[in-house]
Amino acid sequence: MNKPAEATDRFDAVVVGAGFSGLYMLYRLRRLGLSVKVFDSADDVGGTWYWNRYPGARCDIPTTDYTYSFDPELEKEWTWSEKYATQPEILDYLRFVADRYGLRADIEFATSVASAHWDEQERRWSITTDRGTRLRCRYYIMASGCLSMPKSLDIKGTERFAGEVYFTSRWPHEGVDFTGQRVAVIGTGSSGIQAIPLIARQASQLTVFQRTPNFSVPAHNGPAPAGRLTRLAQDRDEYRDAARWSPGGVPVEPTDVLGVTASESVARERFEDAWKAGQLFSILGVFADQGVNPKSNGIVAEMIREKIRSIVHDPRTADALCPTDHYFGTKRPCLDTGYFETYNLPHVRLVDLRRQPITSITEDGIDTADESFGFDAIVYATGFDAMTGAVAAVDVTGRDGLSLTEKWAAGPSTYLGLMTAGFPNFFMITGPGSPSVLSNMAVSIEQHVDWVADCLKDMRTEGFETIEPTPLAESGWDQHVRDCGAITLHPTANSWYMGANVPGKPRVFLPYIGGVAVYRQACDDVVARDYLGFRRTGPGGERCLDGVIRRMQPDVSLVLQLMAKLGLPPMETLSADEARAMMGAAAATRPPSPEVGEVTDGLMPGPAGDLPYRLYRPPSAGPHPVVVYFHGGGWVLGDLDSDDPLCRDLCVRSDTVIVSVNYRHSPEARFPAAADDAFAALRWTASHAAELGGIPGQVAVAGWSAGGNIAAVACQRARDAGGPRVSGQLLISPVTDSDMTRPSYAENGDGYVLTTPLMHWFWDYYADPADRGDPRAAPLRGNLDGLPPACVVTADFDPLRDEGLAYADALEASGAQVRRVRARGHTHTSVTMVGVVISGAPVRAEIAEALRNFFPSAP
Ligand code: FAD
Ligand code: NAP
Numbered sequence: 001m002n003k004p005a006e007a008t009d010r011f012d013a014v015v016v017g018a019g020f021s022g023l024y025m026l027y028r029l030r031r032l033g034l035s036v037k038v039f040d041s042a043d044d045v046g047g048t049w050y051w052n053r054y055p056g057a058r059c060d061i062p063t064t065d066y067t068y069s070f071d072p073e074l075e076k077e078w079t080w081s082e083k084y085a086t087q088p089e090i091l092d093y094l095r096f097v098a099d100r101y102g103l104r105a106d107i108e109f110a111t112s113v114a115s116a117h118w119d120e121q122e123r124r125w126s127i128t129t130d131r132g133t134r135l136r137c138r139y140y141i142m143a144s145g146c147l148s149m150p151k152s153l154d155i156k157g158t159e160r161f162a163g164e165v166y167f168t169s170r171w172p173h174e175g176v177d178f179t180g181q182r183v184a185v186i187g188t189g190s191s192g193i194q195a196i197p198l199i200a201r202q203a204s205q206l207t208v209f210q211r212t213p214n215f216s217v218p219a220h221n222g223p224a225p226a227g228r229l230t231r232l233a234q235d236r237d238e239y240r241d242a243a244r245w246s247p248g249g250v251p252v253e254p255t256d257v258l259g260v261t262a263s264e265s266v267a268r269e270r271f272e273d274a275w276k277a278g279q280l281f282s283i284l285g286v287f288a289d290q291g292v293n294p295k296s297n298g299i300v301a302e303m304i305r306e307k308i309r310s311i312v313h314d315p316r317t318a319d320a321l322c323p324t325d326h327y328f329g330t331k332r333p334c335l336d337t338g339y340f341e342t343y344n345l346p347h348v349r350l351v352d353l354r355r356q357p358i359t360s361i362t363e364d365g366i367d368t369a370d371e372s373f374g375f376d377a378i379v380y381a382t383g384f385d386a387m388t389g390a391v392a393a394v395d396v397t398g399r400d401g402l403s404l405t406e407k408w409a410a411g412p413s414t415y416l417g418l419m420t421a422g423f424p425n426f427f428m429i430t431g432p433g434s435p436s437v438l439s440n441m442a443v444s445i446e447q448h449v450d451w452v453a454d455c456l457k458d459m460r461t462e463g464f465e466t467i468e469p470t471p472l473a474e475s476g477w478d479q480h481v482r483d484c485g486a487i488t489l490h491p492t493a494n495s496w497y498m499g500a501n502v503p504g505k506p507r508v509f510l511p512y513i514g515g516v517a518v519y520r521q522a523c524d525d526v527v528a529r530d531y532l533g534f535r536r537t538g539p540g541g542e543r544c545l546d547g548v549i550r551r552m553q554p555d556v557s558l559v560l561q562l563m564a565k566l567g568l569p570p571m572e573t574l575s576a577d578e579a580r581a582m583m584g585a586a587a588a589t590r591p592p593s594p595e596v597g598e599v600t601d602g603l604m605p606g607p608a609g610d611l612p613y614r615l616y617r618p619p620s621a622g623p624h625p626v627v628v629y630f631h632g633g634g635w636v637l638g639d640l641d642s643d644d645p646l647c648r649d650l651c652v653r654s655d656t657v658i659v660s661v662n663y664r665h666s667p668e669a670r671f672p673a674a675a676d677d678a679f680a681a682l683r684w685t686a687s688h689a690a691e692l693g694g695i696p697g698q699v700a701v702a703g704w705s706a707g708g709n710i711a712a713v714a715c716q717r718a719r720d721a722g723g724p725r726v727s728g729q730l731l732i733s734p735v736t737d738s739d740m741t742r743p744s745y746a747e748n749g750d751g752y753v754l755t756t757p758l759m760h761w762f763w764d765y766y767a768d769p770a771d772r773g774d775p776r777a778a779p780l781r782g783n784l785d786g787l788p789p790a791c792v793v794t795a796d797f798d799p800l801r802d803e804g805l806a807y808a809d810a811l812e813a814s815g816a817q818v819r820r821v822r823a824r825g826h827t828h829t830s831v832t833m834v835g836v837v838i839s840g841a842p843v844r845a846e847i848a849e850a851l852r853n854f855f856p857s858a859p
Helices: 020-031 072-077 087-100 190-202 226-234 236-244 264-277 294-311 315-321 441-462 471-486 516-528 554-566 576-588 644-654 673-687 706-720 743-748 756-766 801-813 840-853
Strands: 010-016 036-039 113-119 124-129 134-142 164-167 182-186 205-210 216-218 334-336 348-352 358-361 365-368 372-374 377-380 395-397 426-428 466-469 534-538 541-544 598-606 609-617 624-630 657-661 694-704 729-732 790-797 818-827
Touching (some): 010 020, 010 124, 020 087, 020 441, 072 236, 182 365, 190 205, 226 236, 315 348, 441 516, 471 554, 609 644, 624 706, 644 657, 644 840, 729 840, 790 801
Parallel strands (some): 010 134, 182 377, 205 348, 729 790, 790 818
Antiparallel strands (some): 113 124, 124 134, 358 365
């Protein structure tokens, strides 16, 4: 036994936890030459694998991957016996690791850290334990586990039961023999689903109390998959690197097959292959869009339900076992061995708590609303206070007496899931806001530990003593974590990922779902940018480059990456016709557009011949307000098809008739042809509103980009001409000026689809330099008095952002009502990418609301 820490002891670092994380952290810190003390409340190393000894406990990430990779020698010395190793084998492995590197010498077992207080004077943490130990350290690292704090029992009467009580998360070391016993299991998450088939083998009667049925797929356990072993044997480094740069920490080929467009046979084949593979990342990756698209998700979910119904003989039980209240994958799916088959055994019964809730645990057993059950033993497989439970259980107090639980009262807030502002030198391994539980945790743990160790090394080299995130960097990361979650189906579920399993816990999506590789890149980028968003201090002063590491919406950056991969030529290097053809080809690959009530094409008279238009009518009964819409495309590109998805979306969301007008384009018809057509289209539509199914007098204009430009001009001309009356102008990322010197051009002129060279190309086609100051080309330079209410949409990563804002300012200064909509994290084009860029939907909802508000008296 090593020497217990004493009051006077000072360490460089204190680490809480001696599981996968704590052991590797200790290893790395030692190699930096730091003095370290590790505490664990367990009697031995292992963490999760020390505590969760219930029958059937295994990993559900293949063990070839759920393993340390930091030392090739270690890998040579350990061979896993199965595809999914058992708890005893994984515990043996962690013991082996502890012994191999002599780690136990620095670990104090059976000791819980009770408090950690930051001492600003000393710039050290003051630590106390439940054994009364006090010590000081420079760095306080919680490697305390995402799933280590069992959820408190929240069932009435639990203390009354006179029989044996077990928790899967605190299973007796000597094991339990259920032979001849009447056993109850409460909970059907991964733990329950693993334990139930084995408990059923012993118990004389097994009753499973299920609140929520769970998706589970067969593990098909056995020898490690041959393909994987071969790949590892051929090039271990390459394999491990592929895992580190994969979405989930396991190298799997991502698919680009979409559930919404896949044929039935393709869908079936992909599903059956995944079912046979018996791997979480296979079944979670049947379709590229199953995590974000309800329809696609529904295909996979229904196929799993079919399997359940085909396995379970009793239709009523099968029905109760079929999950229907959450999207597949939004609660952690399970891997099982004979779980559903267990319900075919005559002594096993499922009690559906949705039909008959538990009213109380009694002395003898369990009472539900309908029945009383007698039991010899009750097994609680009721889960954990995940991700924040173990951290919050310690009284962590940072600078100025700030308590972590108070700071996190509305949900955790972190920078990269690694640190939190106000708590210098306090690190978390796999903290909230990192991929952690959504990934192969062995990979995520190593990445976090390496980042922390490298950070401490850098600090020493550069003479810093403290490090802490800035509030700006932290709130930026929190926002990014929320943005990533928001485009998925996850927030819809009552899952532990959302904190929903613990009464009173704030409902926030806790992990980072952007993926292991994307996350690793963000962490690396922070370091490469001189620890962007961290404040570091030392005797020589402080250094802080403040900022936000990821401001772009995650799906927008994905689209940009995909576009970059296509290697298309810059548009400004093409002729107008070539550019039009390229745009048309891209439009042909778009997903289906939203359904509207009716779409009709027609012609309206224009100043130089008829103008084609397309009318979109909403499904509701008319008449409706009418919006004359002008597409984008730099006055050169675009047609009725190009903005069709956006028009449909706006039509349905705003419940208005949209009349999309195809005006004349440059270079065939240069300035002011487009502007003239726009005004003519407005006049014609206003005078034919009733025939179009619209409400006379309720006509607005709208346009995107160059379409926004001519929409704004049309409003000015309608005012000058004394009509028609325009109810409002919706200007989505409009061109309002020909001046390209505003900061947004410098910031966003390259890399975000609409570039500075492309804007030059557009302007050169559209208008002679002498005309570019004309208010019909640059409406910002016109008279803005007496204009209709406006909604001006600007995107963060758009060269046109500042001229849009300038137009909003100028309209307001002239007395117009202006609603500004900021497309946060978007580019010039991304908000219009209906059905592709999911994060654009809330922006379009806001735009549609603004559009609707142009017509307050509409029925
Ligand atoms: P843990 O292993 O949880 O260790 C944390 C340790 O900190 C614990 O021993 C705890 O006693 C100690 N501790 C906490 N607070 C204190 C305190 N205040 N004072 C002293 N000690 C403290 N992940 C996967 O990627 N693949 C899998 O297949 C997989 N299977 C799992 C199966 C089960 C049954 C469970 C519960 C989880 C599983 N996980 C799996 C997640 C698993 O938790 C991680 O993979 C990994 O083991 C976590 O390691 P850790 O060291 O970060 O935390
Ligand atoms: P869990 O997934 O949270 O499941 C807990 C179960 O208990 C749920 O079915 C839950 O129902 C039920 N429950 C909780 N409180 C209840 C109550 N008051 N009354 C009735 N039912 C109640 O917990 P877990 O099974 O321990 O798994 C947690 C996580 O650990 C897993 O998701 C996984 O990440 C990891 N794990 C992995 C493995 C593996 O295979 N490698 C094994 C075990 C655990 P509701 O769903 O209705 O809340």
